[in-house]
Amino acid sequence: MATGSAKNGGAGQKKTSQNRNDARTLKRKRVKDDLSVLQSATDALDPKNPDLKKFTDLPLCEPTTAGLRDSHFEVLTDVQRAAIPLALKGHDILGAAKTGSGKTLAFIIPVLEKLYRAQWTEYDGLGALIISPTRELAVQIFEVLRKVGRKHQFSAGLVIGGKSLKEEAERLGRMNILVCTPGRMLQHLDQTAGFDVDNLQVLVLDEADRIMDMGFQSAVDALVEHLPKTRQTMLFSATQSKRVSDLARLSLKDPEYVSVHEAATSSTPTNLQQHYLVTPLTEKLDTLWGFLRANLKSKIIVFLSSGKQVRFVFESFKRMQPGIPLLHLHGRQKQMARMEITSRFTQAKYACLFATDVVARGVDFPAVDWVIQADCPEDADTYIHRVGRTARYESKGRAVLFLDPSEEKAFLERLEHKKVPIERINVKENKKKSITNELQNLCFQSPDLKYLGQKAFISYTRSIYLQRDKAVFKFMKLDLDAYAASLGLPGTPNVRFQKGEDIRRLKNASRAAISSGDESDSDGEGGKKKSKPEVRTKYDKMAERQNQDVLSSHYRKIIEEADSGDDDEQDFLSVKRVLNDDALDETAGADATTAATAKPKTIMLGNQELIIDSKRREKLLTSKKKLSKYMDKGTKLVFDDDGNAHPIYELQNENHFKQQGPAEALRREFVQTEADKVREADIEDKQLAQDRRREKRDRAKARERGEEAAAVAAQTGTQLEGCDADAEAALDFLRSLPVAGQNGSDDEDGPPKKRAKKWFEDASEDEAEALQKAKKRKSGKKVFEMGQEPDNLEDLEALAAGLLED
Template sequence: MFSPPATPQDQPNSIMAPRGVKGKPKAKAHQDSGRILKRKRGEEQISDLVKQVEELDLKASLKNFSDLPLSEPTASGLSASHYKTLTDIQARAISHGLKGRDILGAAKTGSGKTLAFLVPVIENLYRKKWTELDGLGALILSPTRELAIQIFEQLRKVGRNHHFSAGLIIGGKSLREEQDRMGRMNILVCTPGRMLQHLDQTAMFETNNLQMLVLDEADRILDMGFQKTVDAIIDHLPKQRQTMLFSATQTKKVGDLARLSLQEPEYVSVHESADAATPSTLQQHYTVIPLPQKLDTLWSFIRANLKAKTIVFLSSGKQVRYCYEALRHLQPGISLLHLHGRQKQGGRLDVTTKFSQAQHAVLFATDVVARGLDFPAVDWVIQMDCPEDADTYIHRVGRTARYERVGRAVLFLDPSEEKGFLNQLEQKKVPVVRINIKANKQHSVKNQLQNMCFKDPELKYLGQKAFISYVKSVYVQKDKETFKIKELPLEEYAQSLGLPGAPRIKFIKGDDAKERKNESWRMAHMSSDDDSDAEKKDKKDEKEVRTRYDRMFERRNQGVLAEHYSKLINDDGTMIDNGTKDVSKDVDDEADEDADFLSVKRRFTAGDENLGAASGSDSDSDSDSDAEKDTTGVKKVHIAGQDPLIIDSKRREKLLKSKKKLLKFKGKGTKLIYDDEGNAHEVYEMESEDAFKAKGDANTQREKFLEGETERTRQADIEDKEVMREKRREKKEKRKARERAEIAAEAEEEGDFQGLSHLPHVPFEIPGSDSESEPEPRPSKKQRVSGDEEPSKAPKSIETLGDLEALASGLLG
């Protein structure tokens, strides 16, 4: 126990007290003697506690906290928190913990396991006179942030009269602020991930002097989700320590216990011989509901229990989000909350606080809430999705009927999950009774959800994610006897969520592909034939959904032409030459007039693309340019690789306006792909070995290929050089133009035309100079004309009108 901080009077003072003041030395001596007596009294109390703990009988029956050898600060903290009577797990575990033994504690949910390890932690550090200078003395690990917060709050209540420094280390907060205080903490309550981060990154944080390690919900911390993290934490801790593990479903695996370096642990299981693994005050029921009807049943239950406090468990956070948003829009008449691991820490704290303080509310949650959390007065626990195992079921239903209160739980099971999961519950001694849902009390919200998803794309997106996450949660389960994904009606389930259809799920198709691959070729072939026949039959049975747009685009003007006219036309649109008269001319004229009324015609020219020719509605000049006329006056359109298309009727001219009909006359297209530079080229395909050998010897083909590549490289080099020359030429011309502009500007500034500035400015040279007879030599690259220098051929100054006339005659000369 820390001594009280020194007062200013206790500090040494360099200034002497005046002689006239009397009695101060005696008062100081009196204070010192009182402090010494208080310290001696504290040491005597601690020594008495140590003796009482050594003499404690582990087999004695204890009923109250006063029967335990506890220090005065701990006893007063328990009394102030209204803890007087010991529960079964507390009566047996605290005595072993006070003696410093390793403990494996197992008890039902809501039996007070938190105090069973908090009291030994506080008392052992108190008896060892732990101070800030000793560093970290106890480390308590929790699987979830909410449970860590709850443990820390209970530690503050019980240890309010002690002088230990305790800290809460969880994710979602500033790491730097926690690092500044880590070195002064005696007790830490933390989550595994955040603790490992501090052990690796905080320089001043040391655990060499650790005395106690506590794992709450030990089976969850030691499973696959935290295995690597916990192993890394244990590597930082000293092996000589006291270790305590507590959970409602305690682990007994030898590997787990060896990892923690437990030394002769005491297994404390107060309810191992009980008839049931759950509290006797808990009423447990299950009902068999097909998957598509679960959401309707949940809605009906919420509407029927508006004056209750309910927790609804689902498999994934996306399902929690969708159910919360969907039912919130329906306004059930009760407060709705949701909690899952993807929320920010501040939001999670607000939700837990609101639900704890609420009298009537519904909380949609994942298994983040399933372990250890103590929400007061929870009436119902609804498990909408089947839990992964019986242990998870026990922890979920443990949120109600705590501390011998009454509670009720209902489990929704799909018909495919009933047999397998009931066997698991029977092995764990969990009594459940089947109940039936009254049909007249059940209301469907399927149509309302579909309407909301149609109007709100965000809600539809949440529904798609919820569907995929649920299917994935079922797919990854190890217990395939309970979770049979192929027996679930997924299409109907998607419709019950308000979705127009089931989203595509890739991992299920991949699983089917693996199974087909492992079968023999013949069996796979037979199954594929059977599947194809079944698919064809299903397609025939299904009614195709056709919208008004489909019907509109499928309309054809079939009744315009006479019946005998269709007999004169082949399927490809060519005329049948049987020597008969063209009786369809008048009909064609009428049809063409109808088509011209408020219609948009597409015209494909027969130029480079060879797609068609001009129509009869276009001008004669266009039609002559696009199609060639025969000597008889018949138009012909040439198509690459095909016979010329003869246009001998207006129907054939209309044929050229339809891309769909022109596909019959065009060859097969080639697929183009784009490289990194954006250039299009055909798809590279591997050549067969026979085709390769048909071209000749490999060495000959290699030489031919190298020659072609060499020539292509040479041509590319020539083109590149030409491009560079052109760029240099343009650059040179720009430089010359800039130089001429600078020279002209200087000449204009220096020239004095003696009042004749109104004359037009023209470039000129001095008459009779050498520039008229001989061309000026080309300057080298090193020569540059700067703005400060005057050009070498600058004009002379003009003083009289005669000089100007002479200059003009020289220029004209």
């Protein structure tokens, strides 16, 4: 039975395993049939078919269709209808469409379909690479990829910098799809061991015209060298490049050019209202402040030309409190801060974001009402991308461009050439308000804000000076002194200009190449980095600081001590002092003679002698803290209850106490000293009591003499006219005089208070007598004290009256 059971069990296991194998075989066959059906449908697809209106009309796999359905994507946009069929057929794509037209899905769907039909797994390595010019756009592409591709089994990663290179490298080898920025991706290709891109199937460049710019040219060229030639390449942008040199660099093979809006009358969305206003450079911040105050219930993006301007405008407006939440975003911020600000602005209903061109391309902020370009963009393409942050897809939006009178004519010609409809508007007089006084007050109160204002001024003037389109940006026509005053600065900062540098290279330079955000680390002629001096001064260390808390005076010292160049244009706005050689030699000789004949001064500090023989010693005299090191240490005193000063009693240790002598001898000495003090106090107290008794006797005798005189006058009966009142007053006075022993007598005439007896004293005679009198009072006997023995009738009457009262 046992043997038969084992045979039956083995047969059952074989049957189960056979069923599993059959199921896998059927599944593989079914997937293979589905792939063949998809491929046949793709081959038969007509890219120009006008009936393609929804995603369900395209030959897409089930995971992609489910992801689109869950993300609520149903209707194809113009660029998607034209680009996706061509990409599914394997063509290289050059896609150009207006901002907000859905270009992201136009390349994400072909990427997912390409890898799905190749049955791509994590063991096959990297299959698709999507490159974005900015981190914000890369994050947005990655989020769309996660939503649409959630039903697929592919692994996807985001490589944008700002995080640990080691952590990214550990996960990089398992990724099928990567969304990245050019610099970070090139860093991994050069430094990450084992990172293989030989099997790459698709390369996508979003905002390709920006990536092909000079700022990314070297990075893109080096990156393309690592990639295989047999791949599909797709380029998308709102302003596409058609240069043959760019296409040859990327190894495009017979690319299909997709431009659904090329024949349109406008290169910007039709539901976008575009205006410009002419405002002088000195009134730009005033106009911007008035605009924000008039649109508090709006969502606004304000574009400025540099990160330093963004910081200054944000910090100054934040302290002035316009009444709308303020945010700022620029490329020098940390990655986590940039992501947090992007998220806050996305979720905000009303807010104003001051930003540079890092968010000018592709980033989709929902429900943006206004796009304000406070600084003129470098070209018409940048203008198109900036205004594209509003009026996304089918929503409405408004854009305003600030132009200086010198920029108006030439830049409007550039916009007209790009088919950008724009109208002029004027600022209402009641909306104008000058904030120059407020900015000056803020810069005076906060040196940090003044420093930011100086950096913003230098950054703006350099950007204008380095612009390539000199017909638009006329540097010599700008009133820089008035512009510095409009920023609240007390004077015009000293600026050094460099020749032969491109503005894009400066904007995209790394932190190591630009110390403290200053672009003056390389000379103007050869562009070579200056070698550091052997002895590093405090100003050299200050120039290498990465934070923005250096005060403005430091910056002035750095500029004043900088080496002067040979070219006069490099010293633009700098002031030089010219001296003749004779005058210079005479001044130097006089200083040397004075220094040789002068004798060092000597100053006494306590018991020490300080010789002033250098400028450092002279400077030392102005510092109380440093002078305290040369002064003698004083003795700390405390005051007792009587106001007498004595040093603080410090507890001695046992060894030090034994060195002073035996404890019993010290005790006797202490008791003797205290007893002497008590005896002296007793003598003083006795003398005081004796003086009081003498004064009392003198008063009693004086009173008796007055009474005798009155009695004699009464007996003789002689009384002068007009003296009745005086006599009566004298008698009243005598009657009011106190009698010894009566209650209510003055404290001064009474016996002195009993002094507390010390523990080492014996009772004195006076105290014994007082003690006996106290015992008599307790026994019930009446005691009546008088100052002296009664010797007349008046004293006897007083004694009798006192006894009767008791």
